[in-house]
Amino acid sequence: NFNHVGNGWNGYVTLWDGTAPIGWIACDNLLSSSPLEASQINALQMLGFIVSQNIVRSKYQDQLFFANNELEVKNRELEYLTAKLEELVFIDPLTKIFNRRALERYFNEKWALAKLENLSLSVLMIDLDNFKSINDMFGHLEGDQCLKSVAQLLSHLIDEDNFILARYGGEEFIFSFVGITQNRLEDIAQQILSNVKKLTASLPNNQLEQPLTVSVGGAFTLAGNDIGYVELIQHADKALYKAKGQGKDQFLMSEIPLLQPN
Helix, strand or coil: CCCCCCEEEEEEEEECCCEEEEEEEEEEEECCCCCHHHHHHHHHHHHHHHHHHHHHHHHHHHHHCCCCCCCCHHHHHHHHHHHHHHHHHHHHCCCCCCCCCHHHHHHHHHHHHHHCCCCEEEEEEEEEECCHHHHHHHHHHHHHHHHHHHHHHHCCCCCCCCCEEEEEEEEEEEEEEECCCCCHHHHHHHHHHHHCCCCCECCCCCCCEEEECCCEEEEEEEEECCCCCHHHHHHHHHHHHHHHCCCCCEEEECCCCCCCCC
């Protein structure tokens, strides 16, 4: 109401963000006309500093919050793209299991580690029998479905801790294990033979059905032996084709001398 309320002074304290002014605090003393004392000046300057710091901190906290949210979104996008890249590079597009490149990566990673503890390294090479006849009789779409069915069965067949299942090429699949016994390897091979027989190739409306079978070749060694993984696969491959030559639908083990390291 414009009534006189006293005599005094007024002043301003500048608020700063670095060297940039971001605002002011207006201070009025209407109770007395006494000048500002040094302690009051210091108190007002300290007030300005504290308020400035809180404003700046709040502003940058908001920016940091939004930046963290953006970073989290980018990380999720990166994880998704990494997973898609992994799928493109290391996953077989038909069967959705690992491919040959993934198998090579597995060997390169596991071989050196297995050698340190002289663990066993083993391979089962699996080939779908009569695959050309299946394609000719039932068609290539059913042939692809057979490959997918075999891959699905194999991927859920065993519960080992350290292994890989990969499509090696065409109708061939490979299991590779670290640290299992030869007896266990042979048991797994027999499980494969018996379970694949439960699958069939068929025409629409079940007009014609044919049970599926596989031939399996195995190779087993200790990592301390002087055998590379390429050679181990070659041993399993030879055993596989020997099994095919002897009538298919069977498992043969390659004879590799298990020499203990010096």
